[in-house]
Amino acid sequence: MTKRSSAVAKAPVERPDSDCPACGATMAPKRGRLALVVNGEKVQVPSAAHLRCPKCQEIVLRFEDARRLSADAVEIYRKKHGLLSADEIRAIRERHRLTQAAFARLLRLGPNTLSRWESGRNAQTEAMDTLLRVIRDLPGTMEYLREHAA
Numbered sequence: 001m002t003k004r005s006s007a008v009a010k011a012p013v014e015r016p017d018s019d020c021p022a023c024g025a026t027m028a029p030k031r032g033r034l035a036l037v038v039n040g041e042k043v044q045v046p047s048a049a050h051l052r053c054p055k056c057q058e059i060v061l062r063f064e065d066a067r068r069l070s071a072d073a074v075e076i077y078r079k080k081h082g083l084l085s086a087d088e089i090r091a092i093r094e095r096h097r098l099t100q101a102a103f104a105r106l107l108r109l110g111p112n113t114l115s116r117w118e119s120g121r122n123a124q125t126e127a128m129d130t131l132l133r134v135i136r137d138l139p140g141t142m143e144y145l146r147e148h149a150a
């Protein structure tokens with residue numbers, strides 16, 4: 001939310017969400033190329049749904065647009081770098097009967113990181129992807145991590 005300095009005791013104006021926040025014109029639903037940063041890299045998402053102002057070209061993402069854009073960008077990023085999918089990461093964790101929190105501790109990740117990977121809200125880095133593949137493909141790796149986890 002932007003703070004307007006000169007507003008004096010005015011009730012907030014209820015705008016329909018199709019009004020342009022910049023100029024007030026009625027925005028139109030469009031599809032087009034939008035970019036989003038994933039792990040520090042700009043990812044282009046073709047045909048992303050959004051609202052665009054016909055007057056000033058302002059772009060607004062509805063809640064669902066933003067969720068979709070983020071999920072698509074993460075999927076494109078994973079494909080581009082040849083990373084494990086969300087389901088493949090979940091399968092590795094479940095094979096070892098670990099909760100997301102327990103697996104995150106072994107990998108020394110933040111508590112929400114795995115849930116973001118498994119729901120497609122974020123992608124693992126290539127370095128973490130390599131570690132996940134080692135856990136998946138080399139027997140004994142999980143035991144090693146358990147012995148050496150902080």
Ligand SMILES: [Zn+2]
Nearest residue numbers: 020023053056
């Ligand atoms: Zn506008």
